[in-house]
Amino acid sequence: NAGVTQTPKFRVLKTGQSMTLLCAQDMNHEYMYWYRQDPGMGLRLIHYSVGEGTTAKGEVPDGYNVSRLKKQNFLLGLESAAPSQTSVYFCASRLDRGTENYGYTFGSGTRLTVV
Amino acid sequence: ELKVEQNPLFLSMQEGKNYTIYCNYSTTSDRLYWYRQDPGKSLESLFVLLSNGAVKQEGRLMASLDTKARLSTLHITAAVHDLSATYFCAVGLSGTYKYIFGTGTRLKVLA
Numbered sequence: 001n002a003g004v005t006q007t008p009k010f011r012v013l014k015t016g017q018s019m020t021l022l023c024a025q026d027m028n029h030e031y032m033y034w035y036r037q038d039p040g041m042g043l044r045l046i047h048y049s050v051g052e053g054t055t056a057k058g059e060v061p062d063g064y065n066v067s068r069l070k071k072q073n074f075l076l077g078l079e080s081a082a083p084s085q086t087s088v089y090f091c092a093s094r095l096d097r098g099t100e101n102y103g104y105t106f107g108s109g110t111r112l113t114v115v
Numbered sequence: 116e117l118k119v120e121q122n123p124l125f126l127s128m129q130e131g132k133n134y135t136i137y138c139n140y141s142t143t144s145d146r147l148y149w150y151r152q153d154p155g156k157s158l159e160s161l162f163v164l165l166s167n168g169a170v171k172q173e174g175r176l177m178a179s180l181d182t183k184a185r186l187s188t189l190h191i192t193a194a195v196h197d198l199s200a201t202y203f204c205a206v207g208l209s210g211t212y213k214y215i216f217g218t219g220t221r222l223k224v225l226a
Contacts, residue, residue, distance in 0.1 A: 031212055040124075042203060043158075043216040050212050058213065090157065103148045103160035104205075104214070 003027070006091050006107035013081045013114045021076040021110050023091030031094050032074040033058075033104070034066060036087040043090065049074055081114045088112075117142045117208045121217035129225050131193050136220045138187040138204035146207035147187050148214070149178050151200045158203065162189075194224045 004025045013019055023032065030051050035043040035058075045058030047066040055066045063085060065077045074093075078085060088111050092104035118141040128134050138147070146165050150158040162171040164180035164187060171178050175198065177190045187204055204217045 033214070035216070040218065042119075042121075042218040043205075045213060045215065048212060056212075059215070092158075103150070103163055104158070105160075106157040108157045 004091055004093055004105050004107040006089075006110050008110060009108065010111050011113070013078075013112065015081060015083060015114060017081050018077070018079050019081065019112075020078075021089055021091075021112075023074045023076070023093075023107055024072055025074075025093040025105070026072060027093065027095075027105065028071070029093035029095055029105070030071075032068065033092045034064075034074065034076045035090045035092065036060065036085075037090060037109075038087050046076065046089075081112075083114045086112060086114045117144070117206060117213075117215045119204060119206050119215050119217040121202075121204060121220050123220060124218060125221050125223075127223045127225060128191075128194050130195055133193065134191050136189040136191070136202055136222075138189070138206075138217050140185050140187075140206045140215075142185075143209045144182070144185070144206045145209050147180055148205045148207075149187070149189055150203045150205065152203065152219070153200050161202075191222075194222075196224050196226050198222060199224045 007022045033048040034046040049068040052071040091107040120139045149161040152158045162178040167182040169180045175192045180187045201219045201221045203219045205214045
């Protein structure tokens with residue numbers, strides 16, 4: 001089925017380890033976003049991309065890096081994981097500007113625990 | 116800086132009752148979205164509101180937007196248990212591609 005696929009779905013990391021979360025979409029969407037969701041804080045924007053080869057910072061970018069080498073993929077990296085990065089991470093995508101009638105399509109989320 | 120506030124944060128209501136969830140935002144925006152999230156699940160798009168006075172309805176849910184007051188409402192009519200979920204509004208920051216989410220309203224409809 002078409003949509004947004006996130007891998008992995010669950011991960012436990014030790015403090016200081018690194019990892020990459022992968023988001024893949026097959027809808028030819030231009031815009032892609034990474035959010036983290038924490039209890040009582042809603043979703044906070046980490047980084048986003050408005051097209052292949054472009055990235056920009058969101059509300060809470062520190063400790064994360066991203067890359068958009070291919071239009072369909074948006075990678076979120078943690079170089080040195082910290083317990084404060086324990087969260088549920090959601091990737092989302094949408095069509096380009098001019099099609100605001102469409103909301104995001106969200107992935108199913110990645111639950112990350114840093115111990 | 117765009118801030119988005121939702122209230123209430125928690126809402127417990129009886130089946131058959133009506134209630135309204137509010138979404139206030141702090142700066143100019145030209146688009147607002149409502150999403151639903153079931154426990155442990157991803158977010159599902161409910162409504163897109165793009166202009167002042169816009170009103171959208173789907174079943175027992177109706178969303179409206181007042182850009183002058185910087186306020187959107189999600190009205191629930193004759194609530195049923197299946198509407199139990201967390202509801203988020205998301206506001207687009209004018210001139211950017213950023214969307215800022217509210218903190219969410221956890222709705223529990225009691226049978």
